[in-house]
Amino acid sequence: MKRVERTLGSRIGDYWLNPFAIVVVIFLLAPVFVVIPMSFSDSNYLEFPPRVWSLRWYHAYFDSREWMAATRTSLLAAFSTVLLATPIGFFAAYAIRNMAGRAGGILFGLLLLPQVAPVILLAIGVFFLYIRLHLVNSLIGIVLAHTALAVPFVVTTVSAGLKRFDFRLDQAARSLGASRLRAIRDVMLPQIRLSLIAGAIFAFVTSLDEVVVSLFIAGGDNTVLTRKMFLALRDQVDPTIAAISTLLIIVSVVVVGVFMIVSQRNVRRHNDNA
Amino acid sequence: MAAAGRRRAARVWPLAAPGVALVSLVSLPFVWLSLLSFVADGSLSLANYARMVENPSYQTIVLKTLQLSAVVTIVVIAVGYPTAYFIHTRSRITATVLLACVAIPFWTSLLVRTYAWMVILQRNGIVNGWLQDIGLIERPLRLSNSFLGTSIGMIHIMLPFFIFPLYSAMKQIDMDLVRAARSLGASRTKAFWQVFVPLSGPGLFAGSLLTFVLCLGFYVTPQLLGGGNVTVISMKIQENITNYSDWGAASALGVVLLVVVAGLLLGVKKLGARLEAQ
Numbered sequence: 181m182k183r184v185e186r187t188l189g190s191r192i193g194d195y196w197l198n199p200f201a202i203v204v205v206i207f208l209l210a211p212v213f214v215v216i217p218m219s220f221s222d223s224n225y226l227e228f229p230p231r232v233w234s235l236r237w238y239h240a241y242f243d244s245r246e247w248m249a250a251t252r253t254s255l256l257a258a259f260s261t262v263l264l265a266t267p268i269g270f271f272a273a274y275a276i277r278n279m280a281g282r283a284g285g286i287l288f289g290l291l292l293l294p295q296v297a298p299v300i301l302l303a304i305g306v307f308f309l310y311i312r313l314h315l316v317n318s319l320i321g322i323v324l325a326h327t328a329l330a331v332p333f334v335v336t337t338v339s340a341g342l343k344r345f346d347f348r349l350d351q352a353a354r355s356l357g358a359s360r361l362r363a364i365r366d367v368m369l370p371q372i373r374l375s376l377i378a379g380a381i382f383a384f385v386t387s388l389d390e391v392v393v394s395l396f397i398a399g400g401d402n403t404v405l406t407r408k409m410f411l412a413l414r415d416q417v418d419p420t421i422a423a424i425s426t427l428l429i430i431v432s433v434v435v436v437g438v439f440m441i442v443s444q445r446n447v448r449r450h451n452d453n454a
Numbered sequence: 455m456a457a458a459g460r461r462r463a464a465r466v467w468p469l470a471a472p473g474v475a476l477v478s479l480v481s482l483p484f485v486w487l488s489l490l491s492f493v494a495d496g497s498l499s500l501a502n503y504a505r506m507v508e509n510p511s512y513q514t515i516v517l518k519t520l521q522l523s524a525v526v527t528i529v530v531i532a533v534g535y536p537t538a539y540f541i542h543t544r545s546r547i548t549a550t551v552l553l554a555c556v557a558i559p560f561w562t563s564l565l566v567r568t569y570a571w572m573v574i575l576q577r578n579g580i581v582n583g584w585l586q587d588i589g590l591i592e593r594p595l596r597l598s599n600s601f602l603g604t605s606i607g608m609i610h611i612m613l614p615f616f617i618f619p620l621y622s623a624m625k626q627i628d629m630d631l632v633r634a635a636r637s638l639g640a641s642r643t644k645a646f647w648q649v650f651v652p653l654s655g656p657g658l659f660a661g662s663l664l665t666f667v668l669c670l671g672f673y674v675t676p677q678l679l680g681g682g683n684v685t686v687i688s689m690k691i692q693e694n695i696t697n698y699s700d701w702g703a704a705s706a707l708g709v710v711l712l713v714v715v716a717g718l719l720l721g722v723k724k725l726g727a728r729l730e731a732q
Contacts, residue, residue, distance in 0.1 A: 201540045204533060205555045208613065211570030212558060214580065218573065226573050228580050272473035275466040283467075291473050293481055298671025298715060300688040301708045304695055305483030328476040335473065389563035391674050395692075406565050413569060413678055422573075425566040432561040 212429055219422035226419060237423040247408070247420070253398075254388055254405040257319065261326040261387035266380045268327065269334025274364070276335070277342045288339070295332040299392045302329075307396035317400035325397060326387040333386060334379035341375025374443050381435055388428070484708065491705035502706035512690075516710065519686040522601065522676070523669035526608045530665050533609070534616040535658065539650075541617075542624040553621070560614035568675045571607040572598055575679070599681025607679045608672060615668070616661045623657025656726075663722055667715050687711045 214228055219237055221230030241247050272291055276284040294302060306325050307316065315321030345368060353363040369376070391406045398404045405424070412418050494501035506512040541552045559567060574580050575597035582594040597603050627650065635645040651658075673688035680686075687707060694704035 200536060201552070204537050204613075205552070207610065208555055208559050210574060211567045211610065212562060214574055215566065215570045226576070226579075228573070268472045268476065271469040275468075275470035278466040287467075287470055287474075291470075291477055293477055296667065296715070296719065297481065297484075298688065298708075298711055300671060300673050300691050301484045301712060302480045304691060304701075304704060304708065305485075305487055306480055307695070308487055308701070309479070309483040324476065325480060328480040331473050331476055385561065385563075389565065391565050392688075396695075406563070409565055409569075410674065410678075413565075413572070421569055425563075425569055428563050428566055432563070433558060436557070436561045 215422055215425045216429065218419070219426040221419065221422075224419070226422070237419045240420045241423045241427075244420070246403075247405075247424070249401075250403050250405045250408045253319065253322075253402050257322045257326055257398075257404060258384050258387040260319075260323040261330050262380050262383045264323065264327040265330035265334050265383040266376065269331045269379055269383075270338050270376060272331065273335045273338035273342055276339060277347075288335070291335045292332045294329050299329075303393040303396050306393060310397050316397050317402050319402050322394065322398045322402060322404065325393050326390055327383075329390060329393065330383035330386040333382035334376075337375045337379040337382060338372065341372035345371055374446060377439060378443075381439055384435070385432055388431075484705075484712075487701065487705040488709045488712070491702055491709055494702060502702040505703065506706060506710070512707070515685050515687055515690050518684065519670060522604065522608070522672075522684070522686060523666050525605050526612060526669050527662055527666040529605070529609050530612045530616050531658070531662055534613055534620065534661075537613075538617050538620040538624055541621055556614045556617050559610065560618070564611055564674060567610060568607050568678050571603065571610065571679060575603045575606065598679060599683055601680070601684050603679045603681075604676045604684045607675045608669060611675065612665050612669065616665050619664075620654070620657050620661045623661075624654055627653045659726075663718065667718055670711065670715055 217230060218226060218228050220233050220235065221227060222232035222234035222236055223230060272287070276288050276291075278284075279287065302325075310316045310318075310321050313321075315324075349367050349371075350363050353367045354360065358366070389406060390404075391410055394404045394407045395410060398407050409421055409424060412421060491502050492498060492500065537556075541549050541556075544552065576582075577594045577596075577598070579597070581597060582591075585591045585595065597606075631653065632645050632649050635649045636642070640648065671688060672686060673692065676684045676686045677689055687710070691704045691707050691711075694700045694707070
């Protein structure tokens with residue numbers, strides 16, 4: 181039955197969409213499939229496919245004190261961003277959900293602002309402020325800015341989770357004597373766990389990948405990885421960056437992939453139980 | 455009831471206070487800068503804006519930004535819409551595989567993807583190599599360090615942003631309506647264009663607008679893939695501050711960018727509301 185329905189509704193583009201879809205998939209995946217092999221090249225130049233394979237550029241990366249320092253700063257900033265943005269975003273989404281009338285919608289829009297505003301404007305604004313506060317090139321300054329950029333993602337994912345949450349459970353817990361925090365911790369969090377983790381992953385990736393704001397405020401002793409990569413790329417195309425890029429791709433694909441598999445399994449288990 | 459709601463709101467809003475404080479931390483300084491852009495030599499003046507009108511290079515930059523965003527948005531719609539539709543019409547397994555192919559670039563850092571395109575499109579890069587091998591061109595094309603290269607990189611970055619929401623919008627469409635049109639004698643093409651496409655209209659429209667607005671603010675990709683041959687608003691703002699410490703000029707240009715972005719978002723929202731009311 182299902183198959184018949186599909187055929188009826190949608191065979192319109194089949195004939196030309198197939199080759200078209202292949203071209204689109206190649207286009208979408210091309211960067212990943214070029215950068216990864218190239219990072220294992222032995223050449224000084226960027227050749228593809230590499231003629232001689234080696235781990236030379238990985239050594240160049242791991243043996244460089246500067247690249248290692250930038251990596252440390254980036255990871256430190258990303259983990260701190262997760263630790264701050266996840267609870268802040270969660271409580272904001274919780275407040276939005278519990279507000280009556282238009283107040284919730286307005287607050288939601290306000291919190292999404294950093295996501296739609298051109299990032300260069302936020303960057304020069306933060307730079308302007310940090311010069312006065314002596315926060316330029318400080319870790320705390322980087323973490324605060326990155327957290328502000330990450331909060332919208334957490335608010336969006338948690339809000340989606342809270343939409344599915346039955347607030348009568350929260351009311352029941354509290355009428356039975358649980359405090360607000362206890363009701364959140366023992367009743368709500370277990371149910372919206374996946375949305376919260378998704379928000380945390382978004383926060384991590386937002387911080388790790390951020391370039392423009394970091395360009396202004398994350399230099400000196402606290403240079404972050406993306407800033408150093410950007411500046412290196414502006415001068416010359418250094419193959420070390422292929423090695424770093426490969427590692428960054430692996431980190432995000434592994435983190436997101438594991439999450440997807442876990443969440444799929446959870447959804448399936450939930451459906452089985454229902 | 456309303457009073458009870460208000461009381462409840464009064465009790466929960468402090469929970470949102472840290473979030474609001476952080477958003478203010480990154481947005482209010484630019485509000486301050488935009489006010490300062492109307493001050494020159496200690497008094498109210500439009501000098502920063504007059505300079506933009508007088509200097510033709512600013513107009514070129516604004517036009518180039520609009521042109522780049524328009525080109526990228528049009529190609530993203532032309533490629534993204536059929537792709538989302540294709541995924542929508544596949545079986546569950548095929549759709550999952552295809553969605554993963556969209557998700558991989560989505561989760562790959564923008565900087566890494568821009569770097570990859572620098573490599574692919576460079577003078578002696580893969581694309582030029584293949585085109586020469588099959589004899590289509592004799593000398594390498596100028597793919598990177600150009601408007602074309604910048605567009606390709608930006609299209610690649612915006613495609614997943616466009617496809618994902620459009621695909622979920624398509625999933626909401628009641629396919630029975632398409633089937634009804636077919637059973638009433640509409641051809642496949644007619645059912646697609648006259649029933650499916652209009653039903654996907656709101657999602658398509660919102661996605662296109664968001665693509666265009668996000669393109670207006672691009673910095674990294676034009677900077678790296680444009681190779682100095684493409685200057686967009688964001689780059690000029692950065693240059694004004696980093697090279698000349700000219701906060702007035704940078705802020706004034708920023709205000710122009712903000713007005714265009716906010717105008718588009720708010721204006722279109724109003725238009726949408728009016729259309730819906732009809």
